[in-house]
Amino acid sequence: xxxxxxxxxxxxxxxxxxxxxxxxxxxxxxxxxxxxxxxxxxxxxxxxxxxxxxxxxxxxxxxxxxxxxxxxxxxxxxxxxxxxxxxxxxxxxxxxxxxxxxxxxxxxxxxxxxxxxxxxxxxxxxxxxxxxxxxxxxxxxxxxxxxxxxxxxxxxxxxxxxxxxxxxxxxxxxxxxxxxxxxxxxxxxxxxxxxxxxxxxxx
Numbered sequence: 001x002x003x004x005x006x007x008x009x010x011x012x013x014x015x016x017x018x019x020x021x022x023x024x025x026x027x028x029x030x031x032x033x034x035x036x037x038x039x040x041x042x043x044x045x046x047x048x049x050x051x052x053x054x055x056x057x058x059x060x061x062x063x064x065x066x067x068x069x070x071x072x073x074x075x076x077x078x079x080x081x082x083x084x085x086x087x088x089x090x091x092x093x094x095x096x097x098x099x100x101x102x103x104x105x106x107x108x109x110x111x112x113x114x115x116x117x118x119x120x121x122x123x124x125x126x127x128x129x130x131x132x133x134x135x136x137x138x139x140x141x142x143x144x145x146x147x148x149x150x151x152x153x154x155x156x157x158x159x160x161x162x163x164x165x166x167x168x169x170x171x172x173x174x175x176x177x178x179x180x181x182x183x184x185x186x187x188x189x190x191x192x193x194x195x196x197x198x199x200x201x202x203x
Contacts, residue, residue, distance in 0.1 A: 087127015
């Protein structure tokens with residue numbers, strides 16, 4: 001596989017992941033996008049679609065990391081994108097526990113935590129941290145605009161993801177906005193990855 005095709009996978013991963021979870025969530029009874037996490041779409045009979053979405057996006061991002069390793073400006077950055085990809089793959093391999101009242105009929109916060117749910121949370125945490133750090137690693141001294149954008153993306157990605165985590169832990173101030181914060185965070189992160197791939201491909 002050529003280097004350009006490897007890098008193009010980094011451009012495609014975010015938009016495809018976003019379109020997929022929007023379509024999957026649109027038809028779910030009782031699912032509230034502003035309140036519930038994207039991971040909850042992997043629960044229930046149709047959960048395979050979001051599971052496949054995680055695995056596909058993770059595979060594309062891992063392929064992108066290989067391209068970055070071969071031609072990118074930072075091998076540390078390539079490793080971090082690889083860790084982000086592995087986090088996505090782990091999120092797909094291990095289903096999350098119910099939270100915030102989804103699926104319908106479950107309490108807001110279950111006292112029982114499954115091994116799969118714990119591994120899902122761990123995989124997600126590793127991936128989120130890796131992507132946030134990657135934003136700082138991939139600052140380019142030759143481009144002030146990109147450097148500012150990349151740092152801002154890392155800060156905002158981490159901040160909004162922290163707010164989402166607090167909401168999913170049932171913090172009363174944020175609980176109804178957890179899904180919104182998570183979607184904002186992932187949009188920031190995926191947009192940054194897409195633009196990184198564009199810069200390396202075309203500059």
